[in-house]
Amino acid sequence: MAKNLQSSHGRPSQDSEVFSLRDEDPLSSLPSETLLNDSTTKERSIQQKKSIVKSSAISLFWVLMWYIFATILSVYNKWMFSEDHYNFQYPLFVTSVHMIVQFVFSGTSLLVVPKLRPAKRPTVSDYIYKVLPCALATSLDIGLSNLSLKTITLSFYTMCKSSTLAFVLIFAFIFKLEKPSWKLILIIVIITTGVVLMVSDETDFNLVGFVQVMAASAFGGLRWSLTEVLLRKESIGLTNPFASIFFLAPSQAIILLVISAGVEGYFTIFRSAFFSTFGTGLHTMGIVLAGGSLAFCMIMSEFFLIKRTSVVTLSVCGIFKEVATIFISSLVFGDILTIINIIGLCITLFGIGLYNWLKLKMITAKARKDIAAIDVGQEETHRSQSTQMEEDDGYDDDYDEYGVDRAASHHLYSTVAESTPILLVDGGLNTYRDSDDRHGDRYELR
Secondary structure (H helix, E strand, O other): HOOOHHHHHHHHOHHHHHHHHOOOOOOOOOOHHHHHHHHHHHOOOOOOOOHHHHHHHHHHHHHHHHHHHHEEEEEEEEHOOOOOOOOOOOOHHHHHHHHHHHHHHHHHHHHHHHHHOOOOOOOHHHHHHHHHHHHHHHHHHHHHHHHOOOOOOHHHHHHHHHHHHHHHHHHHHHHHEOOOOOHHHHHHHHHHHHHHHHHHHHOOOOHHHHHHHHHHHHHHHHHHHHHHHHHHHHHHHHOHHHHHHHHHHHHHHHHHHHHHHHOOOHHHHOOOOHHHHHHHHHHHHHHHHHHHHHHHHHHHHHHHHHOOOOHHHHHHHHHHHHHHHHHHHHHHHOOOOOHHHHHHHHHHHHHHHHHHHHHHHHHHHHHHHHHHHHHHOHHHHHHHHHHHHHHHOOOOOEEEOOEEEEHHHHHHHHHOOOOOOOOOHHHHHHHHHOOOOOOOOEEEOO
């Protein structure tokens, strides 16, 4: 028994070894700073995941809002002016009222939110020689677009309006906003081919409506090019869509009211059945005002969407929106699409997507060079080079979350085929940032 006791006291028993192993903390040998860093990293990872989910949900919300408002507005315009539906045959008058509604909403927004107010305003000379031509082109684009919906289907209208990019590029060549290259010319040919195929097999072709919508597309191309010129000068004050609408909408409303007086006639309008009594007049004006409100809501949803994402996201979403509009018009109005129509549409959308891809490729290449310069510690050299590039190429080192230069990529936004004929100041959406005057910037795709 004593031997057993000595054995038990002389060396540790097996049980005591087990307990000693259990008592040891395997993490006790690690430095406390390492444990703290691991814990912090896990917390940050969880927070980042939550932030990504939240941000994605909000972005998806604005995408849906944009789709909803754009689709409702497209259907509204067709329903409003079509002989088979509400048959209000005065689209120029309606569009002028929409401009007034948007002017009121934008002015209210600038009044309520002071930070939206531009630091500068256009001078009288700027307004006459720069703002007014843009307003005229926009008025003709919108007016002819709505006028064409009286005689052509919404799906055919949407397909024809997708040709706007071709006219954008043509006018960009004229105004030296783009340098002509074989790739850009090929894109114009692709889009033109798609439009020809869409038109060649249209089941309900109307020559007058077709001429009107193609003229609207041409004025749309001029409109975007003039808008591009306007937005390159911060001194004019069109630094966000609220300010742009505030300065452009009054001129557009006046132009459309004058044209409406000559083409539609106010005596004819207010003596029609839509204004036969005070009650029917209020009902009619309520419907007209609703369209202006929808247009403003669509512009704002675009603004908040591009502010959270990028013009690239908006361009991609815009292509799918065109397809969605055509699909919905087939469901709501019974528009018929042939195989040739669909092939032509796909070719046109391919041309639009190709342009966006080429533009994005060029811009991201510049962004990578800029980031590489910063990584090697050449910040001062980079600043001087960026200044020189701004003078030569319109380059700016302000990027969105994709590493894309906002200033350069805002031109992508105008390539989105807009089926909805409203005042959409495209490039202005990029100027929630601090913009710079860029006088001679050109984008070249080689």
